[in-house]
Amino acid sequence: MRSMMFAVATLAFASAASAQQAPAPAVAPISAEMQRTVERLRARALQDDTAWQTVEGLVTDIGPRLAGSDAEARARDWMVARLRAQGFTNVHIEPFTIPFWDATREEAHIISPGAQRLVIAALGGSASTPAGGLEAEVVRFTDMAALQAAAPESVRGRIVFVDERMVRAQDGAGYGVAVAKRGNCAPVAQRLGAVACLIRAVGTDSNRFAHQGGSSRQRESAHLPAASVSPADADILARLVARGPVRVHLDIETVTREDAPSGNVIAEIRGRERPNEIVLLAAHLDSWDLGQGAIDDGSGVAIVSAAARLIRELPRRPRRTIRLLIAGSEETGVFGGAAYARAHANDTHIVAAESDFGAGHIYAFGTRFSEAALPYGRAIQRQLAPLGIIMGPNTADGGADISGVRATGVPVVDLSQDGSYYFDYHHTANDTLYAIDPEDLRQNVAAWTVFAYMAAESDWVFAAPAAAPAATQ
Ligand code: ZN
Ligand code: ZN
Numbered sequence: 173m174r175s176m177m178f179a180v181a182t183l184a185f186a187s188a189a190s191a192q193q194a195p196a197p198a199v200a201p202i203s204a205e206m207q208r209t210v211e212r213l214r215a216r217a218l219q220d221d222t223a224w225q226t227v228e229g230l231v232t233d234i235g236p237r238l239a240g241s242d243a244e245a246r247a248r249d250w251m252v253a254r255l256r257a258q259g260f261t262n263v264h265i266e267p268f269t270i271p272f273w274d275a276t277r278e279e280a281h282i283i284s285p286g287a288q289r290l291v292i293a294a295l296g297g298s299a300s301t302p303a304g305g306l307e308a309e310v311v312r313f314t315d316m317a318a319l320q321a322a323a324p325e326s327v328r329g330r331i332v333f334v335d336e337r338m339v340r341a342q343d344g345a346g347y348g349v350a351v352a353k354r355g356n357c358a359p360v361a362q363r364l365g366a367v368a369c370l371i372r373a374v375g376t377d378s379n380r381f382a383h384q385g386g387s388s389r390q391r392e393s394a395h396l397p398a399a400s401v402s403p404a405d406a407d408i409l410a411r412l413v414a415r416g417p418v419r420v421h422l423d424i425e426t427v428t429r430e431d432a433p434s435g436n437v438i439a440e441i442r443g444r445e446r447p448n449e450i451v452l453l454a455a456h457l458d459s460w461d462l463g464q465g466a467i468d469d470g471s472g473v474a475i476v477s478a479a480a481r482l483i484r485e486l487p488r489r490p491r492r493t494i495r496l497l498i499a500g501s502e503e504t505g506v507f508g509g510a511a512y513a514r515a516h517a518n519d520t521h522i523v524a525a526e527s528d529f530g531a532g533h534i535y536a537f538g539t540r541f542s543e544a545a546l547p548y549g550r551a552i553q554r555q556l557a558p559l560g561i562i563m564g565p566n567t568a569d570g571g572a573d574i575s576g577v578r579a580t581g582v583p584v585v586d587l588s589q590d591g592s593y594y595f596d597y598h599h600t601a602n603d604t605l606y607a608i609d610p611e612d613l614r615q616n617v618a619a620w621t622v623f624a625y626m627a628a629e630s631d632w633v634f635a636a637p638a639a640a641p642a643a644t645q
Contacts (some may be wrong), residue, residue, distance in 0.1 A: 179413040199554060200547040204587040206629060208270035210555045210622055213482055217618035223478035224610050225255065227531075231605060236461035239501035240272035240432030244458050251437045251457060251473070251498055253315045258481045260496070268511040270501045272432035273297055275588065277425035278399060280370070283307060284419045285412065291402040292370070293382035293462060293599075294424045295354060296504050298398045301368065305423030306397070309472035310368050312413045316353045317361055328365035331420055331494035332357065333372075333401075335410050340376040344591040345527065350374045354385050358394040368422050369398040372406040374595070380404040381600035384460040386504050397424045411412045434458070434510045437498035439477075439482045445491040451628045452524035452582075453480060453496050453620065454509075456502035463603030467594065471500055471608055471616075476571075483628070492518035492522060498572040502528070513576025523627050523634050526571025527620065530594040531608045534619045538564025538586035541634045547581070548632040555622045559615055563587055583634035587619050 183572040202210075230237075230247065237244045248265050255263045275294035282288040308331045313319040319327075334353045339346035353371050361369040373383035382402045398423070401409060412418045437457065443449060455472030459465020480494050499508030537556050539549040546566065551562045570584030578584050597607040627634075 173204055180585040197550055198547040200551040200632070202551055202626070206626070207296065209486065210625065212620050213621045213625055214555070214558065217479070217482055218614050220478060220482060220614065220617060221610070223471070223474035223613050223617045224289065225495055226467055226474035227479060227608065228605060229254070230470045230473065231464040231466050233633070235464055236584045237457060237459045237465055238274060238461040238569045239504040240270045240429070240434050240508070241457040244434060244500060248435055248437050248500065255378060255437070255439040255477065255496070258477070259484055260480070262438065262440040263441055264438055264593050265435045266438060266511065266515055267433060267435040268507060269431040270434045270504065270507045272429040273426060273504060274618070275424060275426050277423055279305070279423045280399065281413065281421045282400070282409070282418060283421050285416065289411070290405040290420070291380050291382050292399040292405070293384045293578055294426060295398040295400060296384065296386035298424055298426055299395045300426045301397045301422055301424045305421050306367055307419060307421045307447055310370070310409065310413055310418045311422050312410060316356055316360070319357070322642065323362045327361065330366055331368045331370060331422065332361040332366045333370045333409060333413070335372045335406060337372065338376055338595060340592060340595070342592050343588060344594060346376070347374070351385070353577055354400070355387050358387055358396040358398040362394045366396065369396055370401050371398070373400040373403055374598065375403060375504055375598060377596035378403050379596070381387070381602050381603065382462070384462055384599040388621070397422060399424060415537040417496045434507060436500055436512055439496045441489055441494045442481060442491045443493040445489050447493050448496050449492040449520050449522050451492055451624055452497055452521050452574065452577065453624055454497040454499060454524065454526040454571060455528060456499040456573055458501050458503055458507060460503055460599045463597070464605070466603050466605050467501070467530040467597055467607045468599065469528045471531035471613060475527045475531070475613065475616045475620055477506070478617045479624055482617070482621045483625050490625060491631065492628040494624055496627050497573060502573055506575065509573035509576050512573070513580070516577070517580070521577050523583045523585060524570060524574040524577050525585045525587065525623070526574050527587065527616070528571050528573070529589045529591050531613045531616060532590035532592070532594060533612045534559065534589050534616055536562050536586070536588040537566035537623070538568040538588055539566050539634070540568040540570070541566060547636040548630060548634070552623055552626045555620055555626065559619050560566040561619060581635070585618070585623065587623060589616070
């Protein structure tokens with residue numbers, strides 16, 4: 173609503189202003205036929221429950237889908253069968269291998285001053301504790317900077333606890349800061365002589381669920397057991413440490429395997445006029461394994477595939493090819509996105525986008541287009557406006573699984589979801605279907621359908637202003 177008022181005000185101002193005043197941003201016209209098709213697609217998407225059925229099927233028939241696991245392999249086969257049944261073409265798996273990691277035990281208890289269980293999750297890449305676990309006094313730091321500045325004698329032989337909090341934000345802006353401790357706690361704590369590392373869970377809730385997550389840097393340099401502590405238990409730990417010495421028993425057992433099988437699932441709607449020009453829609457199939465991977469990223473898989481299916485059912489396919497990249501092994505190091513970028517380095521990607529931020533209501537359409545292509549970006553936003561979507565900035569990120577193609581200069585867009593509550597559930601045992609609102613899910617499908625159709629049916633080139641560095645996980 174705010175953007176509508178802004179647009180009207182800008183237009184009125186422009187018409188009354190002199191020639192040297194900046195004109196209203198140009199919006200590319202679209203054909204009457206495209207307008208009719210977009211309206212039909214938008215209306216159908218808002219009635220369509222295919223996305224719900226997909227994510228419900230994934231979490232029910234498969235469940236959690238840890239990267240490189242048998243469950244992830246079953247999910248690939250499940251997805252291939254579903255996409256073929258929905259009429260996609262060129263449906264296939266592109267295999268690759270990854271270093272597999274899983275925790276088979278992750279337990280922690282406060283031993284003194286009073287016995288209490290702590291709900292924890294081993295961080296991806298964590299080492300095992302010695303058999304039977306380890307016990308040590310806890311030393312707390314308010315953030316990573318405090319740990320980095322610590323004297324080794326205050327840390328040596330202890331369990332480090334980094335108690336940094338994550339800020340709640342609609343766009344998830346708090347994640348980048350909070351996630352730094354997940355990757356850095358173990359190597360820094362190890363250098364200072366600690367025996368293990370605990371972090372306050374990277375999340376915005378106050379529940380008793382630990383948040384899983386990768387700590388990929390441990391693979392290269394650190395051999396320290398590392399785990400995330402549920403927010404409620406992190407609070408207990410912080411209060412106890414403030415009162416006196418606290419001893420914790422930590423027992424983590426992990427398994428690793430080199431060259432575990434993973435893979436990307438690919439499916440297409442072949443373009444009727446320009447089949448070699450690709451509109452890439454991505455999501456990832458793997459998940460952490462305490463929850464069901466409903467919002468991370470079952471919903472993304474459901475949203476992009478349901479949007480593409482609605483376009484496939486049109487009487488006439490769009491000019492360009494719409495390709496789905498249902499990536500494997502995102503969580504443990506964006507292996508699927510990297511494998512895709514390597515395998516398809518010579519493909520002509522017109523634009524790429526990923527849905528990997530849950531199923532919250534989309535509120536903005538951001539681009540990373542050349543200036544010359546922005547009028548068509550605004551034309552797409554106009555068709556998204558009835559869904560409550562404003563124009564976002566021209567600095568879109570795209571998403572982890574398309575960061576590889578983005579780094580080669582492929583334009584990307586963000587269909588920005590309201591992530592205010594995403595990190596309450598993210599990577600926890602509570603990432604289940606209950607975290608998804610079916611109405612928001614349909615709004616997501618409608619927005620993706622409009623964007624994908626308008627990108628694939630146009631002959632606009634969106635070439636990005638400059639190659640951006642690849643995003644980290
Ligand atoms: Zn994800
Ligand atoms: Zn994730």
